Amino acid sequence: MLHIVNKSPFDKNSLESCLSCASDGSAVLLYEDGVYGAIKGSTYAEKLQSAMSNITVYALEPDVKARGIADKVIDGIKLVDYTGFVELTADNEVVNSWL
Amino acid sequence: MKYTIQINEGPYTHQASDSAYNFTKAVLEKGYEVFRVFFYHDGVNNATRLTTPPQDDRNVVNRWSELAAAHDLDLVVCVAAAQRRGIADAEESQRNGKDADNLAPGFRISGLGQLIEGGIISDRLVVFGD
Numbered sequence: 001m002l003h004i005v006n007k008s009p010f011d012k013n014s015l016e017s018c019l020s021c022a023s024d025g026s027a028v029l030l031y032e033d034g035v036y037g038a039i040k041g042s043t044y045a046e047k048l049q050s051a052m053s054n055i056t057v058y059a060l061e062p063d064v065k066a067r068g069i070a071d072k073v074i075d076g077i078k079l080v081d082y083t084g085f086v087e088l089t090a091d092n093e094v095v096n097s098w099l
Numbered sequence: 100m101k102y103t104i105q106i107n108e109g110p111y112t113h114q115a116s117d118s119a120y121n122f123t124k125a126v127l128e129k130g131y132e133v134f135r136v137f138f139y140h141d142g143v144n145n146a147t148r149l150t151t152p153p154q155d156d157r158n159v160v161n162r163w164s165e166l167a168a169a170h171d172l173d174l175v176v177c178v179a180a181a182q183r184r185g186i187a188d189a190e191e192s193q194r195n196g197k198d199a200d201n202l203a204p205g206f207r208i209s210g211l212g213q214l215i216e217g218g219i220i221s222d223r224l225v226v227f228g229d
Contacts, residue, residue, distance in 0.1 A: 087129075
C-alpha cells in the first residue's frame with residue numbers, strides 16, 4: 001500500500017496519522033509541503049527514521065528542490081520524480097491520500 | 100493501467116492542482132490510460148474559463164483544457180459543487196436562470212456517479228487536495 005502525504009508535520013498531523021496506520025512493508029511518499037518531514041535533524045526526523053525500519057519512505061524530488069532542502073534529506077529516503085510517483089502508484093494496489 | 104484522478108482544491112491555492120496536472124502528464128507519458136479527471140469541492144474552480152492570471156504565470160485552467168484536447172481526456176466537474184461556486188455551462192446557466200456561463204473548453208458538468216464509476220472502472224484512484 002502507498003500512502004501519500006502532502007502536509008508538513010509541523011503544520012498538520014497527517015504524517016503522524018499515516019505513520020501510526022501504515023503497516024510493515026508499505027510505502028510513504030512525501031510531496032508538496034509533506035517534504036518538510038524529510039529534513040534531517042528536525043524535531044520530527046527521529047520519529048520518521050524509527051518508522052523507516054518497517055516502511056519505505058520516498059520524497060518527490062521537484063518539491064524537495066523547490067523548497068531548497070535537497071542537501072538536508074534524511075539518509076535512506078529515496079527521491080523520485082513524477083515518473084517515479086506514477087510507478088509507485090502502479091506498483092501498489094491501494095493508494096491512500098492523507099489530506 | 101487505468102487511472103481516475105480526483106482534485107479537491109482550487110487553482111492558485113496551495114499546490115494540488117499543479118501536482119495533479121504533473122501527475123496526470125506523467126501517467127500519460129508512461130503510456131497508461133487516464134479514464135477520468137474528476138473535479139470536486141473547491142476543485143471545480145479549476146474549470147472557469149474567466150481565469151486571467153498574470154502573463155508570466157502559468158494558466159492552470161487553460162493547461163487542463165490543452166491537456167484534455169491533446170489526449171482526449173474526460174474532465175468532469177461535480178454539478179452540486181459547481182452550482183455552489185458559480186461554475187456553469189450554457190445549459191446549467193439557463194436551467195438556473197443565470198445571465199452567464201463560464202465553463203472552460205474540455206470540461207463537462209456531471210454528477211458524483213461519475214466519480215464512483217471512475218473508481219470502479221479504474222485500477223487506481225489518486226486524490227489530490229488540501
